Amino acid sequence: YQRRVREAVVSTQSTGRLETLRRRTMALMRKTAQYASETGVSFVNKATGLGGQVQIHKADIVDPDRFKSFLSTLEREKVAAVRSKYENSVKCLSYDHRGDFKQSDHKPVLALLEVAVDKSLPAGIKFTSDNFLWKKGDSLTTTYNVAKHVEVGAWDWVCLCESDWTDANKHYIVYEYVALGKGKVKFPSMSHPGKAKTLQVVYVSSKMTAPVAVANVTCQI
Numbered sequence: 001y002q003r004r005v006r007e008a009v010v011s012t013q014s015t016g017r018l019e020t021l022r023r024r025t026m027a028l029m030r031k032t033a034q035y036a037s038e039t040g041v042s043f044v045n046k047a048t049g050l051g052g053q054v055q056i057h058k059a060d061i062v063d064p065d066r067f068k069s070f071l072s073t074l075e076r077e078k079v080a081a082v083r084s085k086y087e088n089s090v091k092c093l094s095y096d097h098r099g100d101f102k103q104s105d106h107k108p109v110l111a112l113l114e115v116a117v118d119k120s121l122p123a124g125i126k127f128t129s130d131n132f133l134w135k136k137g138d139s140l141t142t143t144y145n146v147a148k149h150v151e152v153g154a155w156d157w158v159c160l161c162e163s164d165w166t167d168a169n170k171h172y173i174v175y176e177y178v179a180l181g182k183g184k185v186k187f188p189s190m191s192h193p194g195k196a197k198t199l200q201v202v203y204v205s206s207k208m209t210a211p212v213a214v215a216n217v218t219c220q221i
Helices: 002-009 015-029 033-038 064-086
Strands: 090-097 109-115 125-127 131-135 140-146 157-162 172-177 184-187 197-205 210-220
Touching: 125 197, 125 210, 131 140, 140 210, 172 184
Parallel strands: 131 210
Antiparallel strands: 090 109, 125 140, 140 184, 157 172, 157 197, 197 210
């Protein structure tokens, strides 16, 4: 029942479709109280909240005009909920185009975006340490954990970069492809910079074509 009501929000506004949906909703309302409780629907005086339960008064379904108004209410609440959640998540700091490219009538554009990240979400791939120690003459083994819902790509790679890197594809010092199922990458001793400094180890996802995990590497002599 709840799923049908949510589908109504994005359904066409044609009278025939609305009437069909209203009749189907009325039929669903005649189901047992157990079905209603399992889907999280409660019948109260008004429709509220898309973030939790959908609450509906029976009269909103029986009367065609009230049913249409009910759908509009759900749509407004959905739009408001989405806007409040995402409107401040991405901010465009600058925007420009490359008019010097003459190969196509579609001129390339570029933008600098500030993106908010929900830090409460668990990382899909994460290094086991925020800081690895690497002594001169030793090899460096970096280890990482992969969440169950994340699929490691066969062409994922891990690289070492200077601490001020901005693009791992351009600024890597050395890289190694990951071994599926191993959870670690080893760098040879010859890759040690030969002096005390701080590098960063970066895990790059081939599917996302982007870095997804970063950790520091303290190089010692």
